[in-house]
Amino acid sequence: MNPVLTRFSVMSPVRLPIISMRFIYLEVNMALVRKSNAICRRVMKTLQPLSSAVAPSGPESSQAQAQCGDRQAYGWVSSRSLHGFKRPNLHVIRNQLARFEGGSVDLEKNSDNGIAILTLNNPRRMNSMTGKMMVDMADKVSELEEWHEGKALIMRGADGNLCTGGDLTFVRKALHYGEEMAAYQHDTLTRLLNLPLISVALVQGHTLGGGAELSTACDFRVMSSSAKIGFVQIKMGLSTAWGAATRLTRLLGRRKAIDLLCSAKILLPDAALREGLVDYILPRGSEDELEETTQWLLRNLCAYDTNITRVVKSLVVSAELSMDHYQALDAERKLFGQTWGGPVQRKMLEANVKHK
Numbered sequence: 177m178n179p180v181l182t183r184f185s186v187m188s189p190v191r192l193p194i195i196s197m198r199f200i201y202l203e204v205n206m207a208l209v210r211k212s213n214a215i216c217r218r219v220m221k222t223l224q225p226l227s228s229a230v231a232p233s234g235p236e237s238s239q240a241q242a243q244c245g246d247r248q249a250y251g252w253v254s255s256r257s258l259h260g261f262k263r264p265n266l267h268v269i270r271n272q273l274a275r276f277e278g279g280s281v282d283l284e285k286n287s288d289n290g291i292a293i294l295t296l297n298n299p300r301r302m303n304s305m306t307g308k309m310m311v312d313m314a315d316k317v318s319e320l321e322e323w324h325e326g327k328a329l330i331m332r333g334a335d336g337n338l339c340t341g342g343d344l345t346f347v348r349k350a351l352h353y354g355e356e357m358a359a360y361q362h363d364t365l366t367r368l369l370n371l372p373l374i375s376v377a378l379v380q381g382h383t384l385g386g387g388a389e390l391s392t393a394c395d396f397r398v399m400s401s402s403a404k405i406g407f408v409q410i411k412m413g414l415s416t417a418w419g420a421a422t423r424l425t426r427l428l429g430r431r432k433a434i435d436l437l438c439s440a441k442i443l444l445p446d447a448a449l450r451e452g453l454v455d456y457i458l459p460r461g462s463e464d465e466l467e468e469t470t471q472w473l474l475r476n477l478c479a480y481d482t483n484i485t486r487v488v489k490s491l492v493v494s495a496e497l498s499m500d501h502y503q504a505l506d507a508e509r510k511l512f513g514q515t516w517g518g519p520v521q522r523k524m525l526e527a528n529v530k531h532k
């Protein structure tokens with residue numbers, strides 16, 4: 177049983193209306209972080225047989241290490257020595273990734289409208305991600321986890337492209353470090369997806385490979401009428417590095433996920449909308465697509481009370497993570513019980529709102 181829910185269930189009904197909404201969503205978020213860590217651990221466990229297949233132990237292991245002289249040249253901790261991998265040490269991986277300089281990931285939080293903008297900034301290389309950018313992104317997600325006034329997040333790339341995946345200069349130097357990079361990105365992107373903020377990826381220009389993967393770590397995708405999106409990894413001899421197979425299957429179901437991942441097709445906006453991969457196409461000729469996306473968010477998803485919006489988002493995450501219909505309904509009922517009769521509902525009842 178979720179400790180948050182146990183705690184709520186023993187409270188006297190008389191005290192419930194005076195519990196602050198902030199307390200509720202903080203508690204829910206903490207429980208979700210614990211849960212997402214548990215999920216990451218499960219993912220790592222699944223990876224293990226694959227790791228041991230490529231990581232010989234015993235006499236072969238020293239031979240394998242010797243073949244990897246270039247690892248030492250880059251000062252890497254040997255990938256294979258991390259292959260115990262039950263609990264990847266994200267701190268060690270972080271230090272290794274940070275050595276691959278280039279670009280940045282920047283965050284602006286607007287407390288007036290409650291919307292934060294996360295910008296991938298490596299425009300000379302179409303915002304493809306270096307190791308340093310991965311570390312930056314993890315830090316910005318941590319900052320957002322502490323931003324209690326926020327309602328929503330837009331992820332975008334600088335200068336008209338969202339992202340074209342891994343920065344190939346970085347990729348070429350990090351070929352021995354795939355599982356570690358994936359573990360790091362899985363942690364960051366799971367935390368991003370589970371933020372109590374409604375998240376939107378602004379799909380512009382080329383959104384390819386890992387860039388398309390990043391877009392699936394948001395709740396919604398808004399697409400520029402001139403953009404292209406495609407999971408081209410299979411063409412590069414890769415499966416998805418940053419968790420998109422898992423997220424895409426949840427998002428679109430098995431058939432469409434297999435189709436997009438195995439065909440490597442690059443979709444134009446109409447096709448992406450038809451497939452259900454994107455949610456809205458920006459009007460052709462928009463002068464400021466970021467502003468259009470902000471307005472779309474404010475109009476459609478951010479019109480109501482910040483705390484309740486955050487609680488609702490957390491509930492949806494909890495429902496998805498628990499994957500147990502009854503447990504999800506239990507959480508929904510108990511948290512609903514806290515909003516019912518609370519200050520916001522009372523205010524709205526007094527205002528006698530008509531939903532015309």
Ligand SMILES: C[C@@H](C(=O)O)C(=O)SCCNC(=O)CCNC(=O)[C@H](O)C(C)(C)COP(=O)(O)OP(=O)(O)OC[C@H]1O[C@@H](n2cnc3c(N)ncnc32)[C@H](O)[C@@H]1OP(=O)(O)O
Nearest residue numbers: 300301302304340341342343344382385386409414416417
């Ligand atoms: C992590 C992994 C995964 O998810 O599993 C992946 O992401 S695998 C997927 C990795 N991504 C890719 O393979 C994308 C490779 N790039 C491309 O296909 C192409 O660049 C397009 C994105 C279609 C754009 O072609 P277009 O002809 O319009 O422009 P361009 O090729 O001149 O690109 C402009 C500049 O951006 C650079 N550039 C673009 N994408 C890059 C990338 N991922 N890494 C490093 N540099 C990149 C180009 O080299 C070029 O730099 P210069 O002007 O200096 O030459």
